[in-house]
Amino acid sequence: MNLTEIQDLIKFVAKSGVNEVEIEQKDFKIIIKAEQKGKDQPVYIQATAPVALPQAAPVAPAAAPVAPAAPVAPVADDSKYIIVKSPMIGTFYRSAGPDKDAFVNVGASISAGTTLCIIEAMKLFNEIESEVSGKIVKVLVDDASPVEYDQPLFLVDPA
């Protein structure tokens, strides 16, 4: 970033109503802080040039995002299998994209936290993870099919 770009940036920050911005580029980092209150308040900047590119601040990791999502229910009577059900109405996808491999196939070993599928609801793409460990016994829905709330998606052998 050259001086003019920095000056422009300060103006944008001041005008935008955002009160603190840290911008990190390949070899450059700048922190701009604006005091709120009035409109024409001074803007303070602090820039660090090359080298000093700290890794994203090591925040205390809020509980690792691995927790499961799909509700599970044991299959009735003597069956030892667990059914993974859809948490919403939407479209079921077995992979991250049309040209990608399926997240899981029959026979795959899964553990709590394994991504099983994506359910799209109104153009929101939701990754569904397993709550249980085991093996996929059956995939109950075809790729790209509509699913209802609570519809069974996978049979899992929890062995």
Next chain:
Amino acid sequence: MIGKKIIQLENVDSTNNYVANLIQSNNIEHGTVILADEQTAGKGQRGNTWYSKPGENIVTSIYLRPEKLSVIHQFYLTIYVSISILKTLKKFDLSPSIKWPNDILIGSKKITGVLVETHLNKSNIEHVIIGIGINVNQMDLNTINGTSIRMETNEFNPIYTVLLSLINELNLNWKHITNENFTFLKKEYLNNLWLYQQETIFTDNQSEFTGKIIDIDEIGRLIIQKGNQIQKYNLKEIKFNLRNEI
């Protein structure tokens, strides 16, 4: 605070993927914004690609962790994003409207692309990656159904001017999600919804018909009045019959 940290990249496969990788390495905070000059494999809706000329448009992803947002309220995330983009564009002298469910139009031309990816933890949304593309300065879009801020206003705007306005709107509106002001969000959405309460020709799986959009339900389905019948439509169950269908 959204946008307190902005990571600007020269090029990246997709900004949403970049966020997903930071999540995997546990190296990202709520509100972090990724801005790319160029995406080599920009993701659009399921397999569609999103192409933008390097440096001319906003190509960004925002990482959010709602404190508590049930999956049954997930359509409000779409509303939140749509309203935030809409209000940003209004600041640049445009009159945008929302095309159900999540496109933003100027007239009948598309100016943005949005891709929202969530990760569920039981019945709550644990985190959200919001990918937003806004055509800012590009003049030669490869579609007649698209437009940019510059094409509409003849004004050149530095990317950061638009990005910071967007960040400001995302911050202002986020409280409606955290406070669960769902009635307010829905009202804002409907008030800016393209063809809302207007006689329009639609096609459903049976036939072409005239009707009007009168509401959306809690999961975002379109509610259309068709004569004296009222019917709900999910995505892909209904099409707007317009010459410039997008």
